[in-house]
Each structure stands twice: as C-alpha cells, then as structure tokens.
Amino acid sequence: MKNIRLFIMIFILSFNNLFSYGYLYVNNPKGWFWGQGTIDEAIISIQPKGMYVEYGFYLTFSAKNYYGLTNQDTLEAVYDFDLPDNSIVTDSWLWIGEDIIRGKILDRWTASQIYEGIVNRRRDPSVLYKQYENHYQLKVYPLPANESRKIKLTFLVPAVWSSKFVESSIPIELLKAGYIGFNNVFIINRNSKEWKNPKLLEFPEKNFEQKYDEKLGNYFETSFSSSELQNKSAINFIVDAPFNNGLYLSKFEGKDENLYQLAYLPASNISIQNQKRAAILVDFDASKTSLSKEEILQSIKTLLYNQFNENDYFNIIFSNLSINRLSENWIKADSSTINSVFNNISSNNLSNYSNLPALLSNGINFINTSEGNGEIILLANSEQVGESEVANDLIKDLSDMMDKEIKINIGDYIENNYNWYYINNRSYRGNEYFYENLSRITGGNFKRVDYNYSYNTMVNEIFESLGILISSYDLHTSMSNGFCFGRINQNVADKPIYLNTPIIQVGKYSGDFPFKIEFNGLYNNTPFSEKFEFNADEIRTGDSVTAAIWAGNFINNLEQDNNYYYLTNDEINEIIDFSIKNRVLSYYTAFLCLEPSLGGEIFYLAEDESDLVNDIKVTDETQADTLFQAYPNPFNNETNIKIRLGKKIDPESATFKIYNVLGQVVKTFQPNNKFESNEFEFLWNGLNDNNSTIASGNYFFVMNYKGKVRTLKLALVK
Missing domain, CATH: 2.60.40 (Immunoglobulin-like)
Incomplete structure (x- = not known):
C-alpha cells in the first residue's frame, strides 16, 4: 500500500x-x-x-x-x-x-x-x-x-x-x-x-x-x-x-561586520548621446497567453514614457488581416505625443490571431523607407513557424528584403498551448528557433517569458537593449582608510551591459568613511571613468536583511558551484554552519x-x-458548508465533480461553468431541476460546449451564486 x-x-x-x-x-x-x-x-x-x-x-x-x-x-x-x-x-x-x-x-x-x-x-x-x-x-x-x-x-x-x-x-x-x-x-x-x-x-x-x-x-x-x-x-x-543622481547606497553596521548595497545607473552620469528609433511590432494570439491586449498596449505606453525622451522616435505596427501601421512616419516620443497617440489606440487595432510573416515584412518595409537607422522590437506569442524548414525560409526571405542593416529585437510571451520542436539535438518552444536565429542574424536580442522571467521584466529588458552597449566595465568600491571585499554582483561583471541598465552590488567594508565608488569602462574602444565619495551621513541606513542577502548569495553560490554528490563532509559542514549562523535555509538545513x-x-x-487585516474572514453563504471535490484530479479522460452546497443556496439559482486560464467559458453545466438535496455530481469528459476536445492545462470549475463565486482548480493532462 x-x-x-x-x-x-x-x-x-x-x-x-x-x-x-x-x-x-x-x-x-x-x-x-x-x-x-x-x-x-x-x-x-x-x-x-x-x-x-x-x-x-x-x-x-x-x-x-x-x-x-x-x-x-x-x-x-x-x-x-x-x-x-x-x-x-x-x-x-x-x-x-x-x-x-x-x-x-x-x-x-x-x-x-x-x-x-x-x-x-x-x-x-x-x-x-x-x-x-x-x-x-x-x-x-x-x-x-x-x-x-x-x-x-x-x-x-x-x-x-x-x-x-x-x-x-x-x-x-x-x-x-x-x-x-x-x-x-x-x-x-x-x-x-x-x-x-x-x-x-x-x-x-x-x-x-x-x-x-x-x-x-x-x-x-x-x-x-x-x-x-x-x-x-x-x-x-x-x-x-530610489536613485539620487543615478546612485542608491545603503549600509548596515552589524555586530561582527559591516555591509553595503549599491545600485548604479551609468546613464545618469555618462554623457553619451544616443537617439532611439524603434518600430514596435505587436503580434497577438489570444489562445496562447493570459495577457490581454490592453495589458500589452499599456506596457508599451509605460516603457515609451520611461525609456524614451523628446529626442527619440517610434512607430507601432499591429498584426491583423491587413497589417495596421499606426503612422507612415516616425512619431516623436515626447510625453504629450505619446499620451495623444495612445488615447486614439484601442484593442481593435490588434487581432486575436497571428499574422506574423506579414507583420515582419511590413515592419522591415517601414524601416527601409524611413529616414535614420531604425530598429525593430517584435512582441509576439505565436508558433506558426516552429519547424526549422519553415523558419529558415522565412528568415531568408526577410533578410533579402532589407535594404540596410536592421536590428530585430524579439520578446516571446507565449505561455500555453504551444508545441516543442526538436532541432539539431535541442528542444525549442513554439517559434523559439525562428526568433533566436532571426535576432542573432540581425544583431538583435531575444528574450522569452517563463516562471522566473515575467512579461514585464522581459519587455523592459528588450527596450533597454535599444540603448548604448558598454562592452567592458568595472565597478570598484573602497574606503578612505580600509577596503571593500566580498563583492557580489546581481549583474554578471564579465558581460557587456546597456547604459540604461542599473548595476546592483552587495558587499562588505572595513575602514573609515568616506565610501568611494569608481566606475570605469569602454565604449567604442574609448575609455571613460566616474568617481564618487559619500560620507556616513549621506548613506541610507539598511537593516539585517542586507546580511541575509549576502549570506544567501554566498550559500547559493557554494551549492551551485558544487555537485551534491561530490561535496566533502567538511564542505557540507561549512554550509551548515554558515546557514545556521545567518538563519538562511540551505540544502543541508531546515x-x-x-x-x-x-x-x-x-x-x-x-x-x-x-x-x-480585519475583514479577511469569509462570511458569505457560498462558503458556508459548501464543498467541491473532483476525482481524479489531475485527470486524463474524465473527472467526476462532486458538489455539496450550503443549506441557504438554491442550486437552481446558481450557475456552474468551467473556465480556461484566459477567463473564457469552456463548459457549461445545466443543473437538474429535480434536486432532492444539495449534494450532486457533474461528469466532465474534457470536451467543451461544442463537443470539441480541449488542450491539456489548468481549468477552473466556477459556481456563481448571487454574485459570489466558489472555484475548484482542475488539471487536464493527456
């Protein structure tokens, strides 16, 4: 058993x-x-x-x-x-x-x-x-x-x-x-x-x-x-x-050691001119994301506000049966113009289905015929070109269209209902093979959402990539009479960064103030250098969480750099002692x-x-004595949904429906009018209201009674 x-x-x-x-x-x-x-x-x-x-x-x-x-x-x-x-x-x-x-x-x-x-x-x-x-x-x-x-x-x-x-x-x-x-x-x-x-x-x-x-x-x-x-x-x-002239600096003076946290934004202190021109292409397949068209549009508007200025230009091109180009010319990216443009945009500009090849063709044609050296940002979530043969042909046709070099930066926000394609000893999700190769060939960047990488983070980094790339840099911290040590960078120090990307660091220090920061780097083989000094009263005061951040990163690095099976007892004991001392969980503690x-x-x-929180207690009658259960769950062919309603609920006045993760109704159950009690069952065989088979994934059985809802999560796996 x-x-x-x-x-x-x-x-x-x-x-x-x-x-x-x-x-x-x-x-x-x-x-x-x-x-x-x-x-x-x-x-x-x-x-x-x-x-x-x-x-x-x-x-x-x-x-x-x-x-x-x-x-x-x-x-x-x-x-x-x-x-x-x-x-x-x-x-x-x-x-x-x-x-x-x-x-x-x-x-x-x-x-x-x-x-x-x-x-x-x-x-x-x-x-x-x-x-x-x-x-x-x-x-x-x-x-x-x-x-x-x-x-x-x-x-x-x-x-x-x-x-x-x-x-x-x-x-x-x-x-x-x-x-x-x-x-x-x-x-x-x-x-x-x-x-x-x-x-x-x-x-x-x-x-x-x-x-x-x-x-x-x-x-x-x-x-x-x-x-x-x-x-x-x-x-x-x-x-x-909380930047102050492009810098955030805090310190924590502990019992045994002192720590600091630093965020530095190079763009705030380095005078390098860069005019942005971006054609933003939006492709949307409603069946493959939980994002709405309104959320996509809002994210673009926010990023134009935050990362563009009055010297920059943009255009937006929407996927539809006939490709919908917002303007035939570049649009100036000052705040008032951005606001005016988006006041006249609606979700109807964008279709619920993909027309990706035509969209890319239209975007390239716009850059070809427009002044200046523009780039393309493609936000898409379809998978119609997942096969390598189809993808390679489309990449060739698009490349042949370009009258000049056009960098294509791609953000893939597909979330569900996608296929995997095995190409050259590697698996690719949806259009990933096409996106990865098209962006690489054109010198652009490719990002995709996953559990650890949200849509908002992805599009933010895609827009940041329009900025100037610093090929080599060093962020060095020191004390007036002493030194800094144990530096841990959130951004990997041996990789290029964009001018508008903050550099995040935590470290330890010993010595007297002022605290010194020196940032050196190369741009187009031209060196630059910035220096700053801060007295103790100019630095924000942190708390003990700073020590936990340093300790947690130290433990994570030890665990990631060493295979579990090859650690010696001395190495394991070092992790255990450090974990217990700093109250940070590890593989070897609890x-x-x-x-x-x-x-x-x-x-x-x-x-x-x-x-x-004072009003968290549930008091509505849909919760009292009401129970839902499905068995089996997860299920493959069918699941039996058992329902027991509270005594105050009239089943004939309630609705019972199954929704997908997009909030769309998949299946509607009509209650039997001959209820002898408030306990009954529904059998669901994985078909929708049109008797069509639906895809694997998460669904929600929802009862609605007098505006109150009760839900049960269902998982269909095939």
Whole structure:
C-alpha cells in the first residue's frame, strides 16, 4: 500500500512541476489516503530591501474540501512550492493556538528525526526543507479534519531594477497550490519613505491605501480577489527606484561586520548621446497567453514614457488581416505625443490571431523607407513557424528584403498551448528557433517569458537593449582608510551591459568613511571613468536583511558551484554552519517549529502583519458548508465533480461553468431541476460546449451564486 501511495504522490508532483509551481496536499501519516488541501486565508507582506524584495506569506491551511473525513481524523499538511532563481528563505512561523512559534534552524538530519519522531507521537511540529534548486517543502502536523493551521513563510526574491522602477513578480503560484478558500488576497507594504508609490502593475485602478497601526506604525494596504488571481499569469509589485543622481547606497553596521548595497545607473552620469528609433511590432494570439491586449498596449505606453525622451522616435505596427501601421512616419516620443497617440489606440487595432510573416515584412518595409537607422522590437506569442524548414525560409526571405542593416529585437510571451520542436539535438518552444536565429542574424536580442522571467521584466529588458552597449566595465568600491571585499554582483561583471541598465552590488567594508565608488569602462574602444565619495551621513541606513542577502548569495553560490554528490563532509559542514549562523535555509538545513513543551519558543517580538487585516474572514453563504471535490484530479479522460452546497443556496439559482486560464467559458453545466438535496455530481469528459476536445492545462470549475463565486482548480493532462 505504501508503494501505491508513493507512486501516486510522485505522479502528482511530477505533473505539478509541468503545469504549476505549487501543490498543497493533506494525508494521514498512519494511513494511505491523501487529498488536495485548501488555502483558507492569504495575506502577503512585501518590503523592498535593495537588491531583493522581502515577502511574508501568511497562509492558513485546512482539509475542508476533502470528503470522507471524520472529526477524529488527524492529518498532515504537505506544501510543495517553487521560488524564483536565487531566492533566499529566511524564516518559518507556526501558530499554535494564539502563540507564534518561530522556527529553529538545524541541520537537516536532526530536524527530520525530531519531526518524524514527534509526528509518530501525535504532537505539534512543522518543518521546512529546501529539496533542490528553487524547490521547497513545508510539512505541518497535526491538521485536524475540522480545523485549520496558520503558517508564515519569509523569503527574499531578487528585485528587478530599471532606471525608474524597482519591480518584483509576486510568486502567485504559491496561492494556487490548493483549493482556493479565500475571497481576497491582501497585500501589506510597510515601506513609505524610501520606496515610494507602491503599485500592482496588472491592476492600475487599485490604490494602496495608507493606514496606521499603534504597534507597527504606518503601512499601505490593497487587495485583489480570488477570481482576479485565477485570471492572471503574473502580478507585479513596483515602487519608484530610489536613485539620487543615478546612485542608491545603503549600509548596515552589524555586530561582527559591516555591509553595503549599491545600485548604479551609468546613464545618469555618462554623457553619451544616443537617439532611439524603434518600430514596435505587436503580434497577438489570444489562445496562447493570459495577457490581454490592453495589458500589452499599456506596457508599451509605460516603457515609451520611461525609456524614451523628446529626442527619440517610434512607430507601432499591429498584426491583423491587413497589417495596421499606426503612422507612415516616425512619431516623436515626447510625453504629450505619446499620451495623444495612445488615447486614439484601442484593442481593435490588434487581432486575436497571428499574422506574423506579414507583420515582419511590413515592419522591415517601414524601416527601409524611413529616414535614420531604425530598429525593430517584435512582441509576439505565436508558433506558426516552429519547424526549422519553415523558419529558415522565412528568415531568408526577410533578410533579402532589407535594404540596410536592421536590428530585430524579439520578446516571446507565449505561455500555453504551444508545441516543442526538436532541432539539431535541442528542444525549442513554439517559434523559439525562428526568433533566436532571426535576432542573432540581425544583431538583435531575444528574450522569452517563463516562471522566473515575467512579461514585464522581459519587455523592459528588450527596450533597454535599444540603448548604448558598454562592452567592458568595472565597478570598484573602497574606503578612505580600509577596503571593500566580498563583492557580489546581481549583474554578471564579465558581460557587456546597456547604459540604461542599473548595476546592483552587495558587499562588505572595513575602514573609515568616506565610501568611494569608481566606475570605469569602454565604449567604442574609448575609455571613460566616474568617481564618487559619500560620507556616513549621506548613506541610507539598511537593516539585517542586507546580511541575509549576502549570506544567501554566498550559500547559493557554494551549492551551485558544487555537485551534491561530490561535496566533502567538511564542505557540507561549512554550509551548515554558515546557514545556521545567518538563519538562511540551505540544502543541508531546515526550519523546525516545535510546541513549547518540546523545546519550541514563543516569538513574543513577532511583528504579525496579518493582524493588520480585519475583514479577511469569509462570511458569505457560498462558503458556508459548501464543498467541491473532483476525482481524479489531475485527470486524463474524465473527472467526476462532486458538489455539496450550503443549506441557504438554491442550486437552481446558481450557475456552474468551467473556465480556461484566459477567463473564457469552456463548459457549461445545466443543473437538474429535480434536486432532492444539495449534494450532486457533474461528469466532465474534457470536451467543451461544442463537443470539441480541449488542450491539456489548468481549468477552473466556477459556481456563481448571487454574485459570489466558489472555484475548484482542475488539471487536464493527456
């Protein structure tokens, strides 16, 4: 029986790695059964910390959507999740009653033995592991069948800096890992002086409301609904970049050592003239992205505002049955003109289907016949030229059209319903082979979205690539009487950078102020140099997170540079000691929360941001006593959706539909009018309302009753 259970869980987790990045399940450690867990509450604190953004995920787990349990059943919650590359996990909390237990960091083997021993004795622990690169597992015990457990995960995610903003893509897949039992996700931001104007890019209409708490002080709060969460592939948090004349510098004076964080924007201090001329080509296939046409257009408008000026020029060309060119001439990129142009653009300019070859042909023709040396930015998500023979012919035809050198920069935002093509001993996704070779031949750049690389980050870097390239550079820091050491660059120092790309660095220092910065480089074989000095009172004051950032990068580098199987015991012990000293999770350590009687300590100094949210409790009647369950799920041929509605719900007044990730209705179920009780079933065989087979992927069964919704995530794999 244990072998069957293990096989099922391996299948579930393997499937989940293909289609999402988190899975919450509940199981009986003494038995064989398991089921998907429910996330009842979700509150996220977000605090920019320089190179990184610190997240606090407050989550409440339950087994309320698992059928067949009795009040006597005691379960274990297992939460598998991924984080973006180079993330750093720094804390784990477990609520026991009203008390907060902060995790102790121990070596992995000791923590595992303690946890398993306590589970066998039916006591209160949680344990958090780093399973492999970017993948983590949290176990919580016990989870009574009719109760819930609350946890907090604290981690750091690399921030994306641009000339005007600091951005971070919220790891929303962590919220989609189980059944969604919450109405809203609440976002708390406590930074106000240094990191200004917090926003959610995908929700420009949502403002962060400023509030005050006697214990925690000033903070900002906003929220988005569970349905808004399900309809988004990414939700990005941004604040204004806190540059002062192109520099951001903070210091943290620790007990044993001093650290600094530095962001430097070369374009602010180097006088090199560069006029941009870009024809922006937009191709859109509605079936292959969760982004809307409005979101695509808004991103282009924002980047034109942020990265172009009155000396630059642009044009926009839209894919349609007949290619839609915004203008026959270059458009001046001053703010008023950009605003006027976009006031006259609508989503109707862009079709819902791809016409990629004609679009590229039109763009090349525009550059050929226009003055100046223009470049092309292609934003596309189709895959009609995925085969190498088709791609090579199109590349040749496009190259033959060019009367002059035209650099083509490509951003591929395809997300779903794509095929893989195996070409020259390598796999390519969608049009990747075509994009990669076309951009390389023309001297352009190619970027594509994935889990660790959001659409907004991608288009920002594509627009940055229109700037001047610094082929070689060095950023050196020092002290007046002393030195800097242990420098870690977020940008790889041995690669060229663009003038408008911030250079991000964390390091250590010893000595007296002023703090000195020297930036040297080559542009077109011409050397340049910039020097700066800062007294102590001119430098921002950081906190202990700076030390965690340095320690986390140090540990990540050790783990990535060494194969797990070839590390010596001395090397492993070095990682363990450094991990425990700095409270940064590694492969070889774990966070263990224990009840006080077993050695756990109540965290009396905890700053519990979840207390700031007062209206998180679900009270609407669609939630009370209402349960959804699908089996099997994931499924291949068909799944049986079991429904138990609350006593106050009239099934005949509710609608039951299945949506895809784009928010489009796939299947509608008509309730039987002869309900004898509020428990019934729907059988779904993977066909839509037209009896056509649909593609593999994630879908959502949604009940709507008096404007309130209840959802169940379904996964179809073929």
